[in-house]
Amino acid sequence: MRYSGAVNISSFHTHTRLCRHASGDPIDYVKVAASEGCSGLGISDHCPYPDGTWGGSRMDPSQVREYLSLVKAAREQAAFPFFWGFECEWHPKYESWYRDFLRAETGAEYLVYGSHWVEVDGCFEYIPDAGDPRNLKPYVDLTLEGLSSGLFDLFAHPDIFLAGFPRWDADLKAASKDIIAAAIAAGIPMEVNGLGLTKPRIAGPEGMRPPYPVREFLELAASEGAVLICNSDAHRPQDALAQARNAETWAYSRGIPTVDAIEALAFAKGPVRA
Ligand SMILES: [Zn+2]
Numbered sequence: 001m002r003y004s005g006a007v008n009i010s011s012f013h014t015h016t017r018l019c020r021h022a023s024g025d026p027i028d029y030v031k032v033a034a035s036e037g038c039s040g041l042g043i044s045d046h047c048p049y050p051d052g053t054w055g056g057s058r059m060d061p062s063q064v065r066e067y068l069s070l071v072k073a074a075r076e077q078a079a080f081p082f083f084w085g086f087e088c089e090w091h092p093k094y095e096s097w098y099r100d101f102l103r104a105e106t107g108a109e110y111l112v113y114g115s116h117w118v119e120v121d122g123c124f125e126y127i128p129d130a131g132d133p134r135n136l137k138p139y140v141d142l143t144l145e146g147l148s149s150g151l152f153d154l155f156a157h158p159d160i161f162l163a164g165f166p167r168w169d170a171d172l173k174a175a176s177k178d179i180i181a182a183a184i185a186a187g188i189p190m191e192v193n194g195l196g197l198t199k200p201r202i203a204g205p206e207g208m209r210p211p212y213p214v215r216e217f218l219e220l221a222a223s224e225g226a227v228l229i230c231n232s233d234a235h236r237p238q239d240a241l242a243q244a245r246n247a248e249t250w251a252y253s254r255g256i257p258t259v260d261a262i263e264a265l266a267f268a269k270g271p272v273r274a
């Protein structure tokens, strides 16, 4: 369903206190969402890594059991479609971790791809802070690999890398086109991210703008035929749906068409993928 002025009442991108930089338990997100007439909610906290990568802002592998019990308790209270999974970065060395552990062993119902990092001298740097032109190609190459891995159901903040590259130019347009084409080829909806709208603005060619979402990227995505949905990326229960509504308003006011997430996400319509 194309956006027609209805209020967005779903989000499939939310976090919990377990990732160490968000607050609230899944049940708290369910309660807020219920009070706002939710049509569908997904809890997608940042996944842990077996080697402690980004351990200061990710849950520990030993907390996965707790996460499972929290999302299961939340599901019992949800009077609307409820799903749970993880938001993951991609790197080939973790492929089995994602496929065999997160998906198969824990039974995650969906995986969100958040392409937050670029590998620089063996370290994973946060792309908004690593906007060196030399990092663009490695970032795009890794992102294309992630999108075509077959692991992910949804591409979060596909334009986050542009936070590190505020001047839209031919190279960034080409990079964006490649990323958009890969998401379309993989059949993965892309997100208009509500959290980015709350972050400190950065200077772009047309003045100050949010670090993401980025109008130029999402206009290009829409013109290429990508499926765009609105998510909150809530890190506090009170933002569970509100930030997704903000994302929808932002897109609508720029003429960027978005689709109801429940309609767009295959896992939300049918049986859970094996
Ligand atoms: Zn993210």
Ligand SMILES: [Zn+2]
Residues within 6 Å of the ligand: 013, 014, 015, 087, 114, 156, 233
């Ligand atoms: Zn997130």
